[in-house]
Amino acid sequence: MKMTKKFTNIGIMLAMVLSMILPLQQTASAADVLTVSEAIANQNQTGQTVEGYIVGTVKGGNGASISYQLTSPFTQDTNLAIADSPNETDKTKILPVQLPTAVRAALNLKSNPDNLGKKVQITGDLLEYYSVPGHKNAKSFTFVDGTPPEPKVEDVTTSLKGGIVSKGSSVSLSTTTPDAAIYYTVDGSNPTTDSTLYTAPITINEDITIKAIAVKEGLKNSSIAEFKYQVALSGLRIHDIQGAGHNSPVADKAVEGIEGIVTKVVDARNFYMQDLEPDNDSNTSEGILVYKPNHGQTEGNVVSVNGQVKEWVLEGYSDKLNTDLAMTEINADKSLVTTVEEGQELPETTVIGMFGLQQPTNVIDNDKFTEFDPNEDGIDFYESLEGMLVEINNPAVIAPQKYGELVVLPDHGEYSRLNSAGGLNITEFDYNPERIFVDMGDEDFVAKSGDYFEGAITGVVSYGFSNYKVLTDVEDLPAFVEGNTKPEVTRIHEKHKELTIASFNVENFTANEKGTSDEKVSRIADSIVHNLKSPDIVGLVEMQDGNGSINDGTTDAKESADRLIAEITAQGGPEYVYTDIAPENNQDGGQPGGNIRVGFIYNPERVSLAEGTKGTSTEAVDYKDGKLTLNPGRIDPMNPAFEDSRKPVAAQFEFNGESVIVVANHFNSKGGDQPLFGKNQPPFLGSEVQRKEIAEIVNGFVKDVKEEDKNAKVVLLGDFNDFEFTDSLEILKGNELTNMIEKVPFNERFTYSYQGNAQVLDHILVTNNMAKKTKVDIVHINSQFMEEHGRASDHDPVLIQVKLDKVR
Numbered sequence: 175m176k177m178t179k180k181f182t183n184i185g186i187m188l189a190m191v192l193s194m195i196l197p198l199q200q201t202a203s204a205a206d207v208l209t210v211s212e213a214i215a216n217q218n219q220t221g222q223t224v225e226g227y228i229v230g231t232v233k234g235g236n237g238a239s240i241s242y243q244l245t246s247p248f249t250q251d252t253n254l255a256i257a258d259s260p261n262e263t264d265k266t267k268i269l270p271v272q273l274p275t276a277v278r279a280a281l282n283l284k285s286n287p288d289n290l291g292k293k294v295q296i297t298g299d300l301l302e303y304y305s306v307p308g309h310k311n312a313k314s315f316t317f318v319d320g321t322p323p324e325p326k327v328e329d330v331t332t333s334l335k336g337g338i339v340s341k342g343s344s345v346s347l348s349t350t351t352p353d354a355a356i357y358y359t360v361d362g363s364n365p366t367t368d369s370t371l372y373t374a375p376i377t378i379n380e381d382i383t384i385k386a387i388a389v390k391e392g393l394k395n396s397s398i399a400e401f402k403y404q405v406a407l408s409g410l411r412i413h414d415i416q417g418a419g420h421n422s423p424v425a426d427k428a429v430e431g432i433e434g435i436v437t438k439v440v441d442a443r444n445f446y447m448q449d450l451e452p453d454n455d456s457n458t459s460e461g462i463l464v465y466k467p468n469h470g471q472t473e474g475n476v477v478s479v480n481g482q483v484k485e486w487v488l489e490g491y492s493d494k495l496n497t498d499l500a501m502t503e504i505n506a507d508k509s510l511v512t513t514v515e516e517g518q519e520l521p522e523t524t525v526i527g528m529f530g531l532q533q534p535t536n537v538i539d540n541d542k543f544t545e546f547d548p549n550e551d552g553i554d555f556y557e558s559l560e561g562m563l564v565e566i567n568n569p570a571v572i573a574p575q576k577y578g579e580l581v582v583l584p585d586h587g588e589y590s591r592l593n594s595a596g597g598l599n600i601t602e603f604d605y606n607p608e609r610i611f612v613d614m615g616d617e618d619f620v621a622k623s624g625d626y627f628e629g630a631i632t633g634v635v636s637y638g639f640s641n642y643k644v645l646t647d648v649e650d651l652p653a654f655v656e657g658n659t660k661p662e663v664t665r666i667h668e669k670h671k672e673l674t675i676a677s678f679n680v681e682n683f684t685a686n687e688k689g690t691s692d693e694k695v696s697r698i699a700d701s702i703v704h705n706l707k708s709p710d711i712v713g714l715v716e717m718q719d720g721n722g723s724i725n726d727g728t729t730d731a732k733e734s735a736d737r738l739i740a741e742i743t744a745q746g747g748p749e750y751v752y753t754d755i756a757p758e759n760n761q762d763g764g765q766p767g768g769n770i771r772v773g774f775i776y777n778p779e780r781v782s783l784a785e786g787t788k789g790t791s792t793e794a795v796d797y798k799d800g801k802l803t804l805n806p807g808r809i810d811p812m813n814p815a816f817e818d819s820r821k822p823v824a825a826q827f828e829f830n831g832e833s834v835i836v837v838a839n840h841f842n843s844k845g846g847d848q849p850l851f852g853k854n855q856p857p858f859l860g861s862e863v864q865r866k867e868i869a870e871i872v873n874g875f876v877k878d879v880k881e882e883d884k885n886a887k888v889v890l891l892g893d894f895n896d897f898e899f900t901d902s903l904e905i906l907k908g909n910e911l912t913n914m915i916e917k918v919p920f921n922e923r924f925t926y927s928y929q930g931n932a933q934v935l936d937h938i939l940v941t942n943n944m945a946k947k948t949k950v951d952i953v954h955i956n957s958q959f960m961e962e963h964g965r966a967s968d969h970d971p972v973l974i975q976v977k978l979d980k981v982r
Contacts, residue, residue, distance in 0.1 A: 210258045210269045213300055214307040223297040224269065224309055225318060226256035228281075228289050232270050237305035242268060246290065251282035253303075260291050270303045271296060272310040279329055279397045281315060293318040326394030327351045330358075330386040333375075336401040337508045338428040338480060340408070344375040349388035349396065358386040364398055378403050406430035406480060412449040412561075415483055415502065418457035419546045420557050422483050422502045430480040432504060434462065436471045437520055437563050438634040438645055443467045446561050446634045446645075447477060448521050456531070457548055460521075461561025461634065463503040466511050476515040481506035489638040497852045499553075501637050502560065523565035523632050526610065527584025530565070531555075535590065535608045539855040552607025553851055556642035559635045564644060566610060566632075571625040571657075572598045573930040574960045578617040579643065581609050581930030586626055593921045595659045595958040596624030597932035602899040605850050609930040611643035619648060623927070623958035624657030640849030641929065661955040661964060663705050666975045673781070673829045673978045675836060676706050677891035677936050679715040679969035682765060684722030685733035689768075695741050697966035703747035705955050706973055711776045711827060713838040713891040715936075715969075717754065718768040725767030729756040739775065750775035753783060755808055755823055758791045763818045763842070772823050772838035772892060774806070784826040784833065795824050797879045797886075802826045802835065809837065809875050815867035818842070822872055822892075832887070832978040835879065839872065839892030841865045841902070850929075865896055869906040876910050880941065887981055890939040893969065898923070898934050912945035914938050914974055918952055925970040927957045938972050947977040 208216065210226040230244035232253045242255050242265060254271040262268055273282055277296075283289055298312035333346035347356050356372035359365045365387045376384065381404050388396040406428040415432065417423040434447030440463075449460040464479055465486075471477060485500035526533055534552040541551070548558040570587035571580055583590050583598070590608060593599050598606050612631055629652025633644040666674060680698055684690045702712060720733030735752035743749050754773030764770030776783065786805025789795055795807025806825035810816070820840035827834055842864045848857035872890065879886045890911065896902040898915050907913055915923060915937045924932035940948050951973045959965040 207295060210256055211267065213269055213309065214267070217300045217302065217307050220299045221297065222300050223295050224256070224300075225293065225295045226258055226269065227260040227262075227291060227293050228254055228283070229257045229260060229262055229268060230255045230290070231283055232304055235304070240265060240270070240304050240306055246283070246287050248283040248287060251278060251284040254281060254283065256294065256296070256309075260293075270306065270308045271312065272298075272303055272308065274312055277312045277315055281312075285397065324394045327354045327388040327390050327396040329396045330356055330388050330399040332384075332399075332401050334403075336403060338404050338406050338430070338482060339378055340430060341379055341405050343378045343403070345378060345384065345401070345403070346375045347372050347384075347386055351388060351390055351393070351396075354388040354390040354393075354396075356386055356388050358384055360384055378405060380405055404428040404482065411451060411453070412447070412462050413453045413455065413458040413460055415462060415504070416459040416560065418455065418558075420499065420543060420554075421485055424483050425485050425502075426483065428480075428482050429504065432462075432479045433514065434477065434479070435518055435520060436473050436475045436477060437461065439471060439473060440645070442469070445469060445471050446636075447479070448562060450476070450521060457546060457558050459558055459560045459562055461559075461563065463501050463561055463636070464506055464511065465503050466506040469506075469511055471511070471513070472516075474516065474518050474520060475513050476518050478510075478512045478514055479504050479506050480509040480511075482509075488636070490640060494640075497848050497854065498640050499557075499637055499851070499853050521563060523563045524559060525565045525567065526559075527567055527589075529567075531559075533608050533610070535606070536604050538605060538607045538850055542855050553855070555607070556635060556851075560637070560642075562635055563632060564635055565630045566612070566644065567630045569610075569612070569627045569631050570596065571621045571627075572596060572609065572623055573927045573932075574623065574958060574963075574965075575617075575619050575621045578613060578615045578619070580612045580614065580619070580621055582612055582627075582631070583608060583610065591921075593924055593932055595924075595932070595954055596657055597924065597927060597958050598930065599920065599924055599932045600897065602897075606931055611641050611930070612646060613638075613643045614646050614648040614651060616648040620960055620962045621654070622657070622659055622960060622963055623932075624659030626655050626657060627651065628653045628655055641851050659958060661705065661959065662953050664707055664951050664953045664973050666707070666949060666951050666973055668707060669975070671830060671977065671979060672975050673711070673834065674707075674709040674973060674975045675889055675891065675938070676702075676709040676712045676971050676973045677715070677838075677893075677938055678702070678706075678712055678971040679840075679893045679936060679967055680717065680738075681967040681969070682716050682718055682722070682768060682770065683714070683734055683738065684718035684768065685720045685737045686718075686722035686724065689718065689722035690734075694966060695737060696745075697964060699738060699741035699745050699747065701955055701966050701971065702742055703745045705953050706971055708742075708747045708777065709973060710780045710829065711774060711836060712750075713836065714773050714775060715838065715840045715893045716764070716770050717773050718765070718770055719756070721767075723765050723767045725760070727759050729759050729769045731756065731769075731771065731773065735773065735775065748777040748779060751778050751783070753788070753806055753825060755789055755791055755806055755821075757821070761818070762820045764820075770820065770840070772820055772840050774823075774825055774836065774838060776827060781827045781829045784828050786826065791821075797835075797882050800833070800883055800886075810871050813871060815864060815871055819864065819868070822875075824875070829978055832981075834887045834889060834978060836889045836891065837872065837875070839890060839894060841868050841893070841895045843895050862896070862900075862902065865894070865902040866905055869894075869902045873906050873908045873910065876941065877908065880910055885943065885982060886941065887944055887978065888941045889944070889974070891937070891972070893935055894937050895935055898937065903937065907939060910941055911939040912942055914940060914945070914948060914950035915952075915972070917950050922952055922954070924954070925952055925957060925972060926968065932957070936969055936972050938974050940974070940976070944976055944981050947980045949975045
């Protein structure tokens with residue numbers, strides 16, 4: 175036993191000596207070598223040698239989503255991809271190989287692109303890598319053609335790990351190859367033997383990149399080693415880092431010794447801290463976000479942070495880098511966060527509202543960020559509080575809870591013009607910068623417009639998904655009080671000689687129970703029968719085909735309509751008749767497979783569909799001799815303006831001997847428009863172009879009808895995805911139509927809620943000859959409520975009643 179150990183130790187010493195001459199070279203016997211396919215199939219083994227061709231590097235992803243870069247130039251130097259064939263592209267047959275520092279310099283494709291296609295044997299552990307079978311902890315390698323790499327000097331190492339350092343730090347360079355000389359540069363150029371000879375430690379007083387090589391006669395020069403150092407700024411406070419603006423004056427600079435008290439722990443990687451020595455400038459924030467994985471901090475800890483100042487975009491939609499504002503943070507990932515004290519009292523909160531800071535109530539931004547003015551611009555106001563503890567006293571809820579967020583106003587909303595539901599309407603020049611988003615993280619919290627809290631909400635000002643928001647926890651909310659907002663019943667009563675027409679977006683209604691529950695069907699039917707009092711004609715928006723989102727080519731919506739009509743009848747309503755024109759499969763936008771469209775239900779006991787031939791999805795309707803050429807018929811369905819959007823459907827109805835044309839619409843959505851509180855001011859509204867084109871087409875149809883018959887009566891209804899004061903609606907109205915929405919009192923003028931802004935997307939327009947004989951009512955039953963309150967859809971219906979026989 176002792177003899178065996180002695181020989182073993184001698185062997186180890188001999189191997190160490192050889193490794194200094196030929197570092198990291200080891201040839202495995204054929205019996206010990208695994209193919210790539212064998213390595214993939216035999217994971218969780220240590221000390222295994224795998225042979226394969228170098229085919230590329232891991233590009234990204236994990237598990238089934240992993241992807242490989244198989245062509246140069248390569249940017250990764252921390253891994254390889256090997257396969258049994260040099261031309262392999264099937265990722266299930268490729269083995270990702272981790273490259274530890276010991277083998278990285280010689281094997282990685284970023285520095286050694288000529289290695290691509292070479293056959294190599296690598297010894298290490300067969301362990302999962304990127305959540306797929308992999309190779310890790312490589313200890314040695316050899317190229318299979320048997321030609322060992324030319325012996326070379328060991329790479330230069332440093333006494334001070336690269337990154338953020340204090341001014342005056344000293345860096346020593348070394349190599350393990352005895353008697354090798356080191357040459358270095360500090361200007362970014364690659365070192366040669368003509369560069370500075372290293373003889374003593376280097377003092378760092380400014381940001382610097384050191385590049386170094388080691389040289390010894392008889393050996394190949396080492397690879398170029400690179401060490402980047404960033405000298406930290408010291409003596410700064412948080413308000414110095416934040417500055418009076420949206421971007422830090424020291425962005426991308428290193429800082430050290432930044433002190434603050436932890437005010438909010440977001441997760442194991444992020445926390446907010448606030449300065450305990452604030453300045454007297456209300457334009458500069460005293461709070462900041464710190465990023466430090468596994469920071470271990472708790473609220474009340476006083477900490478000192480070293481790191482790099484970053485302007486970082488937090489959570490958001492896929493285009494957030496192009497649209498959203500960034501948060502100022504200290505990235506301490508590779509630096510220190512030192513706890514100075516524990517269990518300290520948090521600083522006094524900053525009150526927003528009465529007895530505190532008054533947030534702007536009209537302007538979000540009016541200077542394209544050229545002037546930082548928190549007193550006037552809402553976007554600047556919230557920036558001046560970024561990362562700080564704030565207090566909102568007696569908050570009024572102005573929209574239904576969504577995504578675990580509440581939109582509130584301080585002081586019961588006393589200083590804002592609340593609408594009839596307790597919400598906040600937009601106007602042409604006011605998109606309500608006073609709205610405050612409270613992210614309390616509970617998507618089950620039930621709240622609607624008109625509800626409120628007694629007491630104060632406190633939290634930290636953050637930003638995400640295109641809005642500033644106050645981060646708090648649901649358990650810390652004050653007493654919640656349910657307000658008096660109730661679903662409405664229309665004020666319009668059925669009259670024998672007066673026609674009632676409604677517009678109702680029924681939010682992806684289908685016969686498929688997985689897409690539309692029985693409860694939703696019941697609620698929509700109840701809304702039509704009891705809240706709208708069974709209108710004679712209902713223009714339905716967002717009707718889907720019979721199987722909803724099943725993408726199998728089905729486009730017919732008869733089953734969906736039958737389901738709704740049956741429930742209306744069961745609840746005491748009339749036995750409506752449905753008509754529409756099915757779209758071409760997946761050509762009108764909306765949920766794939768759902769084939770969203772507009773259509774009509776009408777009460778055959780009071781109205782009838784005028785005789786005519788039903789149009790197809792591609793036929794265009796016209797008006798001749800007092801009749802639609804197709805009934806119902808689509809308006810110019812092949813026009814490029816309707817690409818990926820719903821086509822308007824016109825239908826001619828008879829009521830007590832009078833004829834009326836009703837056009838159901840669903841204009842293209844606002845998807846892709848830039849956010850109100852985004853990085854681009856004013857925000858670009860890209861979707862508006864298409865709506866203007868569609869509006870012009872629909873208005874042109876009305877013009878043609880009126881030119882043919884000046885006494886014709888035309889009604890446009892639907893979800894126009896734009897507001898009453900926009901260019902789209904002005905184009906739609908032209909000189910021929912009156913938008914009845916404009917007759918609704920301002921405090922009742924809303925059909926939809928978006929991010930706390932009550933607004934009108936659903937309109938009913940009538941030709942001017944009808945306007946004086948028409949009444950209008952928006953029936954508020956959905957937009958300001960949650961499903962827990964009986965909400966059936968996300969839009970409120972609109973209803974008109976017209977004395978058709980009096981229209982001339």
